[in-house]
Amino acid sequence: MYETKTKKLGEVGEQVACDFLESRGHHILDRNWHAGHLELDIVSEAPDGVHFVEVKSRTAPVTSGLTDQVNGTKRKRISAAALQYLNRKKLNGQEVYFDVISVLFDDSQTVVRYYPQAWIPLYT
Numbered sequence: 001m002y003e004t005k006t007k008k009l010g011e012v013g014e015q016v017a018c019d020f021l022e023s024r025g026h027h028i029l030d031r032n033w034h035a036g037h038l039e040l041d042i043v044s045e046a047p048d049g050v051h052f053v054e055v056k057s058r059t060a061p062v063t064s065g066l067t068d069q070v071n072g073t074k075r076k077r078i079s080a081a082a083l084q085y086l087n088r089k090k091l092n093g094q095e096v097y098f099d100v101i102s103v104l105f106d107d108s109q110t111v112v113r114y115y116p117q118a119w120i121p122l123y124t
Contacts, residue, residue, distance in 0.1 A: 013057025013103035014041060020101065020112050026051065035088070038081035049095030051116075052082045060106035070100050070118065079121035
């Protein structure tokens with residue numbers, strides 16, 4: 001039951017994030033894109049390039065910042081998935097951004113925070 005409730009919260013949060021991005025001129029290319037065990041929450045295209053967006057959704061109260069949950073390990077996995085995405089979709093050569101959107105559901109309000117260019121991956 002908890003997993004279903006959490007999954008539903010994540011789906012609603014991702015829809016809120018997509019609506020937020022679209023209102024700012026982004027075109028959603030993909031949602032929940034998978035490559036094996038790797039996943040991308042949202043891939044969008046804006047005039048400045050391709051954005052890989054990690055979405056974190058929670059209900060209030062929260063004990064830590066939602067963006068804190070996108071740690072080094074998570075960033076590496078998203079970066080690896082993004083590289084596969086770019087290669088498979090033949091989007092190489094475009095500017096790439098790694099963003100985070102946090103969606104906090106607090107009683108009657110929804111608080112969306114957008115962190116563009118949250119990190120720059122290091123490819124070795």
